[in-house]
Amino acid sequence: MHNPSWARGLYAITDAALLPDDPRLLAGCEAALRGGLALLQYRDKSTQADKRLRQARALAALCRDYDVPLIINDDTALAERLRREGHANVGLHLGQGDGALAEARERLGPEAILGATCHGRLALAERAAREGASYVAFGRFFASRTKPEAPPATLDLLGEAEAIGLPRVAIGGIDAETIGAARRAGADLLATVAAVFAAADIEASVRDLNRRLSAC
Numbered sequence: 037m038h039n040p041s042w043a044r045g046l047y048a049i050t051d052a053a054l055l056p057d058d059p060r061l062l063a064g065c066e067a068a069l070r071g072g073l074a075l076l077q078y079r080d081k082s083t084q085a086d087k088r089l090r091q092a093r094a095l096a097a098l099c100r101d102y103d104v105p106l107i108i109n110d111d112t113a114l115a116e117r118l119r120r121e122g123h124a125n126v127g128l129h130l131g132q133g134d135g136a137l138a139e140a141r142e143r144l145g146p147e148a149i150l151g152a153t154c155h156g157r158l159a160l161a162e163r164a165a166r167e168g169a170s171y172v173a174f175g176r177f178f179a180s181r182t183k184p185e186a187p188p189a190t191l192d193l194l195g196e197a198e199a200i201g202l203p204r205v206a207i208g209g210i211d212a213e214t215i216g217a218a219r220r221a222g223a224d225l226l227a228t229v230a231a232v233f234a235a236a237d238i239e240a241s242v243r244d245l246n247r248r249l250s251a252c
C-alpha cells in the first residue's frame with residue numbers, strides 16, 4: 037500500500053477545555069503545527085454552532101499555511117460547508133453514533149479525508165473501508181484522562197488491521213511513554229489530545245513525540 041503524505045505521523049486533536057478561547061486555540065494549534073503534525077482534528081463537543089464555524093474556519097486557514105489537513109470531528113455539515121467555501125484541506129472524523137460514512141463520502145466527495153472510529157473491533161474497520169473511509173481509528177489503547185470511559189482495545193489489533201489496507205490510527209493515552217509501543221504494533225498515525233495540548237510547551241512536546249516516532 038502506498039500511503040498518502042498525511043497518513044504517517046502525529047495526529048493532534050483539540051480540546052475545548054485545554055484551548056478555551058480563540059486566541060489560545062489558534063496559538064496552541066500553531067505551536068503544534070510548527071512542531072510537525074501529519075493531521076490536526078478540531079474536536080469541540082459544544083452545541084455552539086457559531087463558535088464552531090468560526091473556529092473551524094480559522095483552523096482550516098491556519099492548517100493550509102502548514103500544508104496539513106484539518107479534520108472536523110462529528111459534524112458532516114460543518115465539514116461540507118467548509119469544503120464548499122473552498123477549504124479543500126478539510127476532512128471529517130465520524131464515530132459509530134455520528135452518522136453514516138457512506139453518506140458523508142457522498143457529500144464530501146472522493147478527495148476528502150474521512151476517518152472512522154472502530155474501537156477495538158476489526159469488523160467495524162472492514163465495514164468502514166467498504167463505506168469509503170480513508171483511515172480507521174482504534175482505541176483506547178492506554179488510560180486516557182481526556183476520555184477515560186472510551187472502550188479499551190488491545191495493541192494486537194493494529195497488526196491484524198494491516199490487511200484492511202488503510203492507514204491505522206491509534207488513540208487513547210498516547211504520550212511520550214506509550215507512543216513507541218503503539219507505533220511498533222503497527223499504528224501509522226498516533227492520535228493524542230493531552231500529550232500535545234496539556235503540555236506546558238506544546239511545540240517542544242510535539243518535537244519530542246516526533247523524535248520518539250523517528251526512533252522506532
Ligand SMILES: Cc1ncc(COP(=O)(O)OP(=O)(O)O)c(N)n1
Nearest residue numbers: 109129130131132153173205207227
Ligand atoms: C482519530 C480519532 N479516533 C477516534 C475518535 C473518537 O471518535 P468518537 O468515538 O466519535 O468520539 P468523540 O471524539 O466524538 O467523542 C476521534 N475523535 N478521533
Ligand SMILES: Cc1nc(C(=O)O)sc1CCOP(=O)(O)O
Nearest residue numbers: 175176180182186209228229230
Ligand atoms: C477522543 C478520544 N477517543 C478515544 C477512543 O478510544 O475512541 S480516546 C480519546 C481521547 C484521546 O485523548 P488522550 O490522548 O488525551 O488520551
Ligand SMILES: [Mg+2]
Nearest residue numbers: 110130131134
Ligand atoms: Mg464522535
